[in-house]
Amino acid sequence: MAQAVAVARAQSGWVRARGGGLARRRARIAFFLCLPLILLVAALVIYPALYSLHLATLNKSMTRFVGLANFTFLFKRETFWMVVQQSVIFAVSAVVFKALIGFILAHLIHRLPDKGQRKWRGMLLVPWVIPPAMSTLVWWWMYEPSYSALNWLLQSMGFAPVPWLGDPYWARFSVILVNVWYGAPFFMIMYLAALKSVPAELYESADIDGANAWQKLIYITLPMLRNIIAITVLFSLIVTFANFDIVRILTAGGPRDMTHVFATWAFKLGIESNDIPLGACVSLFMFPILGLAAIFILRDVHRRSRELAGVAG
Secondary structure (H helix, E strand, O other): OHHHHHHHHHHHHHHHHHHHHHHHHHHHHHHHHHHHHHHHHHHHHHHHHHHHHHHOOEOOOOOOEOOOHHHHHHHOOHHHHHHHHHHHHHHHHHHHHHHHHHHHHHHHHHOOOHHHHHHHHHHHOHHHHOOHHHHHHHHHHHHOOOOOHHHHHHHHOOOOOOOOOOOHHHHHHHHHHHHHHHHHHHHHHHHHHHHHOOOHHHHHHHHHOOOOHHHHHHHHHHHHHHHHHHHHHHHHHHHHHOOOHHHHHHOOOOOOOOOOOHHHHHHHHHHHOOOHHHHHHHHHOHHHHHHHHHHHHHHHHHHHHHHHHHHHO
């Protein structure tokens, strides 16, 4: 009996060692297959970021090293802190509304028959597949004070025309509205795909227990979609924070620099004002803000994944 146990242990150890070696070989193969993509990312992302950091330490003519002088200069400007505030307000508010609208649309489409879903998915994805510059030009025409379709509609209903792009607060609202219109379909399609992966047995059990629609949403749908919601919000937050074309086409940062975000103000300083080091400084400030957001969101995703793995185990 003892000999049989020893043989079984030896065989299990051999199987584990063989499995570990196979896993290491697969990991090496996967790494080499991903190596071209890693090099491409390094060439297109890491190198420009490091070069921007180098430019930020130079003077305006890029002939002399000035250290952190450009950063201290920005800290003393009120416009910089206004741009920080506007960028945060623009990104957070746009992402919140995109997530909320996308979640609602995904639920409405999910309840339709499969044939109807295909039709509505195609129509609602149109804003997302149109090039942003092209769709933003159409919105600019709708906002334009002389030929504004929105103002014509308001006046026909007896309301006063709105200075969509002439007033700072209406201009902020207009920029956020276009970003929400453009980005909400992305959230919708991601949430719709996640909803289809939720087991129907969970809802059936909830119906047997007498749960209403709100309880099923809170205790089944949201927990099951928590990770995909977090990843989608993080991705959209990064894209929205670095948004350039919508603000540039609609307002170019005006009026009175009240709609500038990091990307458009960096362009104004670096390209239009011919101060590339200062523009590089502005663009670098997106990294710590987005880095903190990514750490916070991904930590929650990792904790949630570990909890699910523990329950499954």
